[in-house]
Amino acid sequence: MFKRLQRPLKITTEKGTIEVNEPLIVTTHPAITFQNGGGGDVPIYQAIWVSRTAGYRKNTAVLDVLSGVEYKVTSITENTNAKLIYYQLTKDKEESNANSADNQRPADWY
Helix, strand or coil, X not given: CCCCCEEEEEEEECCEEEEEEEEEEEEEEEEEEEECCCCCEEEEEEEEEEECCCCCXXXXXXXXXXXXXXXXXXXXXXXXXXXXXXXXXXXXXXXXXXXXXHHHCCHHHC
16 A cells, blocks of 8 residues: 555755655545535545654645645654554645635625
């Protein structure tokens, strides 16, 4: 599974940038969903970087080279039996609000 899910990542720390090929998994959390006002569920997504290297700290920058999305490490969990480290990530930069509802209303509506 580890090799099949590998992606090119650039990890930036105080000491410099490191390039690795490790899994970055974006998944929905099955226990957390919100109801949309118009009906239907709104899923909550989590990004997990699975690494064989320990020692990265919170706020370490992780760039997914293929998608160009930048993340920051928010929490760290170790699986000693599998010899893997799970880094939970959050997006470092917000996406453009160009298509948000706030930007589609004329300014004189207020």
